[in-house]
Amino acid sequence: MVIEPFSLTGLLVLAIFLIGMTLIVFEAQLEMDKFKPAMFMMSGLVVIGAHYALNDPNGFKYFLHAQEETKGELFGLIAFMAFMWMIVELLNERNVFTALNGFLLRKGLGAKGMFWATGALSALLSPFINNFTTAMIFGNSVKNISVNQRYTHVALCNIVVASNSGVWFLGTSTSLMVLLAGKISIAGLLLLIPSSLIGWLLFAATLHFFYLRGVNGGDLIRVADQQDSAIKPGGRGLALVGLIAIVGAVLCNILLKVGIEFSIGIGLGIVALYAWLLTHRGIELPWQDQLQKVEWNALLFFIGIITSVACLNHVGWLSYISRLFELMSPTSVNVILGVISGVMDNVPVEAAALMSNPQLGLDQWALNALMVGIGGSITVVGSAAGVMAMTLDKSYSFGVHFKFLPAILVNFFGSLGVWYLQFQIFGLY
Numbered sequence: 001m002v003i004e005p006f007s008l009t010g011l012l013v014l015a016i017f018l019i020g021m022t023l024i025v026f027e028a029q030l031e032m033d034k035f036k037p038a039m040f041m042m043s044g045l046v047v048i049g050a051h052y053a054l055n056d057p058n059g060f061k062y063f064l065h066a067q068e069e070t071k072g073e074l075f076g077l078i079a080f081m082a083f084m085w086m087i088v089e090l091l092n093e094r095n096v097f098t099a100l101n102g103f104l105l106r107k108g109l110g111a112k113g114m115f116w117a118t119g120a121l122s123a124l125l126s127p128f129i130n131n132f133t134t135a136m137i138f139g140n141s142v143k144n145i146s147v148n149q150r151y152t153h154v155a156l157c158n159i160v161v162a163s164n165s166g167v168w169f170l171g172t173s174t175s176l177m178v179l180l181a182g183k184i185s186i187a188g189l190l191l192l193i194p195s196s197l198i199g200w201l202l203f204a205a206t207l208h209f210f211y212l213r214g215v216n217g218g219d220l221i222r223v224a225d226q227q228d229s230a231i232k233p234g235g236r237g238l239a240l241v242g243l244i245a246i247v248g249a250v251l252c253n254i255l256l257k258v259g260i261e262f263s264i265g266i267g268l269g270i271v272a273l274y275a276w277l278l279t280h281r282g283i284e285l286p287w288q289d290q291l292q293k294v295e296w297n298a299l300l301f302f303i304g305i306i307t308s309v310a311c312l313n314h315v316g317w318l319s320y321i322s323r324l325f326e327l328m329s330p331t332s333v334n335v336i337l338g339v340i341s342g343v344m345d346n347v348p349v350e351a352a353a354l355m356s357n358p359q360l361g362l363d364q365w366a367l368n369a370l371m372v373g374i375g376g377s378i379t380v381v382g383s384a385a386g387v388m389a390m391t392l393d394k395s396y397s398f399g400v401h402f403k404f405l406p407a408i409l410v411n412f413f414g415s416l417g418v419w420y421l422q423f424q425i426f427g428l429y
Contacts, residue, residue, distance in 0.1 A: 005316040009051040038304030044311030076180040080261040094235030101141040111220035119158040126166030135385035145221040163385040165200040167373030168192040174373040199415030206407040234278040309351040321356035338371030342378025363423040
């Protein structure tokens with residue numbers, strides 16, 4: 001260990017991290033985008049640099065090496081998210097997702113039908129277009145059709161938990177981080193399909209029978225305006241090309257060992273070329289504008305958080321997580337990390353777990369991705385999907401989300417139970 005955690009430098013780095021995390025947790029109340037305190041948290045680098053300049057100039061080599069490792073981790077994460085976001089924005093511009101919502105309404109689904117349909121689509125699509133995007137798409141759908149606030153809250157909670165269940169592929173930053181760190185493969189993540197989806201089904205059934213059935217007051221939803229819900233010209237073809245690009249990226253990663261961030265980058269190139277072809281066929285598609293609609297505030301948040309956690313690691317604080325894995329069973333520690341992720345966002349929790357580098361097998365790294373990913377649903381501030389729900393509906397607060405805690409715990413422990421049966425009892429991995 002280069003710097004002791006209880007040294008002045010170590011305590012200053014910890015203080016910067018805790019101040020930043022406190023601001024992030026209360027971002028809604030402070031009306032402050034969380035990327036701002038996250039970027040401030042990188043100032044731990046300055047503290048560490050000053051320590052070496054004043055006390056140990058030879059230690060700069062360790063500091064530079066740590067920064068190089070962090071840059072490598074950040075490139076994979078940010079590149080994948082940016083590339084995937086661009087593909088989603090191109091599809092969104094063609095009304096692909098809006099048309100999907102319109103299709104559901106034309107089928108005459110009632111309030112309960114829309115509850116199950118938006119939840120199921122969030123659970124099935126979030127692994128591919130991430131939890132933030134599905135919460136935005138289907139949360140907007142619920143907001144547009146709901147005429148009852150209690151129904152809106154129940155449906156939004158369902159969408160948040162369903163979106164976070166996308167840990168079985170790349171639906172949450174947690175699963176992506178574990179994959180890019182080389183702790184698990186895509187095939188390993190796919191083993192989480194039973195625990196993720198069954199856990200959501202148990203949760204949704206609980207929410208339906210104990211919360212949704214108690215919502216009354218006449219009609220709960222209205223038929224939304226369908227005028228702008230039709231898919232735009234070229235949208236179907238673009239959706240097909242996008243699906244082929246994503247599946248191809250996965251196959252390249254599994255079979256040819258091409259990094260998933262590079263594979264998705266190739267997929268983006270194919271989708272963008274097809275979009276360019278559509279414009280030359282006379283279809284108006286501002287594809288270049290769509291490529292620039294990446295949510296940079298979200299990417300800046302990841303850069304700040306991961307860098308600040310790397311600072312904690314450099315001054316020795318993350319060694320205590322490794323010791324936890326030595327003192328307790330890995331299963332217990334992963335469950336604890338899942339609970340913590342619901343309080344302080346799953347990104348720093350997963351970053352801390354990865355940088356502490358415990359020696360775990362496939363089964364435990366899969367559990368780690370599962371627990372930290374779905375653990376973000378425990379509170380509304382624990383995941384990007386929850387923050388999006390609060391953004392869409394200002395009345396959906398920490399307190400409102402907390403009312404659904406019993407059902408959310410059914411999801412958490414139900415998923416854990418299915419994982420235990422699959423991995424520990426039957427050894428299916």
